[in-house]
Amino acid sequence: MKRIYSQQLNEEYYVQDLASGFQVILYPKAERYNKGAFLSVGYGSLDQEFIDDNGTVHHTPPGTAHFLEHKLFENSSSDILEELGRLGANVNAFTAYDNTCYDFTAPDNFEPSLELLLQLPFRREYTQSGVELERDIISREIDIYLDSVDYRSYRNGLTALYPHHPMGQDIAGSHESIKQIDKRTLDLVMDNFYVPENMFLFLIGDFQPQELDQIVKSLPPFYHEYRPKARVMIESDPSIPTSDSLIEFDDTPIPSFDYLLKLEPLDDPEEAFQRMIKYNLILDVLFGKGSDFFQANYTAGVLSDLDVEYHYGQGYCYISFSAEGKKPEQFKLNLEKLLAGFHETGVSMEEVDRIKRKTMGRFLMGFNSIHNIAQTYIAFHYLKAHLFDYLETVNSIVLDDFQNLFQGANVFSIVREETL
Amino acid sequence: MIKTLDQLFKPDRLVTRDIERTHFKSNLISLYFVRELSLREAALGALLGRILTFSSAEYPNLKAISDQEDDLYGVVVYFDLDKYRDQLVLEYKMIYPKYQLLPIEKDLTDQAIEFYHSLLTRPLLVDGLFDQEIFQMEKDNLMEELASIQKDPEAYTYRQCNQAHFASSNLGIYKYSDIATVRQISNQELVAYYHDLFDSLVFRYRHGDFLHHSGGVGLRPASLPKLDKLMQKTHLEEERKLNQSVLVQAYQTDIEHTQPDSQAAMLFSAILGSYSNSVLFRTIREQLGYCYSIYTKYDKYRNVMFISVAYQESNHEALVSKIDQLVKQIQAGQIDEDDFAVAKLETIQGLKSLADRQETMLDYEFIQDLFGKTDSIEDRVRQLEQLTLTDITRAAGSFELMTSYHLKGTR
Incomplete structure (x- = not known):
């Protein structure tokens, strides 16, 4: 058992590695009513093409990871979701680009709830008829997204930016793609990805460190047995969108728009993580609520809301500038002007230090919430970064080169009324 | 300071x-x-x-x-x-x-x-x-x-x-x-x-x-009058270019938040649709596949429970009829023991969990003081534990569908 401690945060957690490759992390958090268990699987919506242990190449339809997340709770006698509910556990599951997570929180009945959660990867009692019914439910979920103006603007842009990369498809897939998913598809990905080596269990709450040993000993045999995992094939997509402007008309009172800027992905995880922090600091200075850009565009009535995010993962890297406001074209002009001149203006270290102060305080306050700690740990795990190293990395970042930071293919997507 | x-x-x-x-x-x-x-x-x-x-x-x-x-x-x-x-x-x-x-x-x-x-x-x-x-x-x-x-x-x-x-x-x-x-x-x-x-x-x-x-605890706003009961039912419809329709129904009750039955009314809402495996969720979503989400929201201070669901318009009649049937079943006392136990447990867990977040705990204390309540979370848990199926049936019987808004998707 390994202890990881942060003096600065006065937080600690314990890690136990199993020979099978499975890992259990215990994060003691005193004086919380709830305990949480998060079973994370390194298989997400991007993992559509892969080579299994025998060298066979497989292609699965977009939306498979999300579909499986829905179906994993099905059980021949009673749904595992129902069983967890009977114990009073608050259950959740989510599919991300690079992982799927099944979790619950509960103030009581933690052990029996954990026992049920841990059965998910090997019980596999979903049926073909259950898969058929789930297709209807997921279709309704997709409809919800399609009825969202903000979502469509963003999705249209991302699909244009990544036509040859799974980022171009939605996590839930499409009405067409989910028709191709059947029980065999789900079995295939279970065999290849729901294996101990590709999973870990994160436990958080009012635990004693010595409880970790007992938890590991009581794990079902499945978690102690090694099984090979498949190798995912994702190529980067350097293509340039055929059109840099997309307009969809809809009956919406205020236009939604997204400017997406494609950057070259980096292979080295440490370098990629540091680059993310560097960009986040710069983007906060340039586009945060306290930035000149935001204030000027807000007061001029160009936009009423702006959300800027840096995204990266296997084979992709982009910045999204998502906004709502009355003057989308003006926003694009103002944004491009700022980005084009940035290599000369840069940002001042005074501004960057201010953002570092904010980051430090907000990161500390994030340790109030067991959900936030778990989600950050999981996200960092797949970026091959460590939770307690974050602040040190932020503080060590030096910004001295502002060349070529915002050069890349881009697309501007708008959804607005036709009469505008 | x-x-x-x-x-x-x-x-x-x-x-x-x-x-x-x-x-x-x-x-x-x-x-x-x-x-x-x-x-x-x-x-x-x-x-x-x-x-x-x-x-x-x-x-x-x-x-x-x-x-x-x-x-x-x-x-x-x-x-x-x-x-x-x-x-x-x-x-x-x-x-x-x-x-x-x-x-x-x-x-x-x-x-x-x-x-x-x-x-x-x-x-x-x-x-x-x-x-x-x-x-x-x-x-x-x-x-x-x-x-x-x-x-x-x-x-x-x-x-x-x-x-x-x-x-x-x-x-x-x-x-x-x-x-x-x-x-x-x-x-x-x-x-x-x-x-x-x-x-x-x-x-x-x-x-x-x-x-x-x-x-200063004990100070309270002057106005908290008894609510009038609605006498007329209203059903409104609007068309929009959407992939899905949305239906929100409002059921009124005459149970006041000060009455002990208010806790039973909250459990009725929970059994029907406010926890992850409620009667509506299980039947409308899991068995019939009509929707991705369906839920209830009970506002004890305004004597109303809402049911909200997004679905395909072609299922509208069947959906409305099924919701009506499920509500009436509970009102007639047909409540599964398991559903009752789970809803009770989930509601209790929800109450206990309030203390895990600063904002929710502070807001909880404020609302207690605003309405002059002195019962602690532990008191509330004890009250919930004592509720019986008879209490739930009685509370459920007081709810009546009065208003519905149907946003009809035409895409």
Whole structure:
């Protein structure tokens, strides 16, 4: 058992590695009513093409990871979701680009709830008829997204930016793609990805460190047995969108728009993580609520809301500038002007230090919430970064080169009324 | 510093409470200004909150405010509004890190509270009015935000159903009012409202590194009248180019939040649709595949339960009929023992979990004080544990569908 401690945060957690490759992390958090268990699987919506242990190449339809997340709770006698509910556990599951997570929180009945959660990867009692019914439910979920103006603007842009990369498809897939998913598809990905080596269990709450040993000993045999995992094939997509402007008309009172800027992905995880922090600091200075850009565009009535995010993962890297406001074209002009001149203006270290102060305080306050700690740990795990190293990395970042930071293919997507 | 803040308000109109919880990484301070709910009050409150957090005498623009928040290591200061029965509550909150946990030499707590204080008490005024440009800009942006609700079909339908259900009273008013009322607000009116705010009934609460303390508890707003029962049913329909339809139904009850049956009514709502494997979820979604989500929301202070669902229009008749059938089954006492036990357990767990978040705990304490309740979370848990199936059936029988809003998707 390994202890990881942060003096600065006065937080600690314990890690136990199993020979099978499975890992259990215990994060003691005193004086919380709830305990949480998060079973994370390194298989997400991007993992559509892969080579299994025998060298066979497989292609699965977009939306498979999300579909499986829905179906994993099905059980021949009673749904595992129902069983967890009977114990009073608050259950959740989510599919991300690079992982799927099944979790619950509960103030009581933690052990029996954990026992049920841990059965998910090997019980596999979903049926073909259950898969058929789930297709209807997921279709309704997709409809919800399609009825969202903000979502469509963003999705249209991302699909244009990544036509040859799974980022171009939605996590839930499409009405067409989910028709191709059947029980065999789900079995295939279970065999290849729901294996101990590709999973870990994160436990958080009012635990004693010595409880970790007992938890590991009581794990079902499945978690102690090694099984090979498949190798995912994702190529980067350097293509340039055929059109840099997309307009969809809809009956919406205020236009939604997204400017997406494609950057070259980096292979080295440490370098990629540091680059993310560097960009986040710069983007906060340039586009945060306290930035000149935001204030000027807000007061001029160009936009009423702006959300800027840096995204990266296997084979992709982009910045999204998502906004709502009355003057989308003006926003694009103002944004491009700022980005084009940035290599000369840069940002001042005074501004960057201010953002570092904010980051430090907000990161500390994030340790109030067991959900936030778990989600950050999981996200960092797949970026091959460590939770307690974050602040040190932020503080060590030096910004001295502002060349070529915002050069890349881009697309501007708008959804607005036709009469505008 | 906190005394300076308390001195802003009339001593006989001020309730204070400090909740000692030392294991969080932050402290939370909140002011709740209690006002009588009306369209005008909601519009004024919403606009004032925007203006006070956009500029002040010392921090004349958004950048200055944001920079100070950053310099104070990411403090978060915000205004919001909430409604409880016929009361409108302006909430002004600040969450700030415990500075002793940061690798800095100085404790910035006093500076943080001074910042919080200054945004509230020293607004940017020009000749006794709010800066006219800022006033107009925030008014336009508030109207834009109100128009934007249409972008979210479920939120929009919920708002429409609310307004229709409480058409004869103020209880259905949206917390940020409506565009027409916001449009009419003048700068003079807003300044007068701002000054008047300090004479409100005010609750000043803190959560974190503070010794337990309470003062003025027992003060309450004047108006909490008994609600009139609706006599007429209303069913409204609107067409929009959407992939899905949305239906929101409002069921009224005559159970008051002060009655013991209020807990049973809450459990009825939970059994029907407010936990992850409720009767509606299991039947409408899991068995019939009509929707992705369906849920109930019980508002004990307004004697109403809402059912909300998005679905394909072709299933409309079957969906409405199935919901009706499931509600009637429970009203007839056909409640699965398991459903009852699970709903009870989930409700109890939900109550216990309130203490895991600073904001929810503080809001819980405030609502208890606002309505003059003295039962603790443990008391509430005990009351829930004692409820029987007979209690639930009796409470369920008091609910009647009165209003529905059907947003018909035509795409």
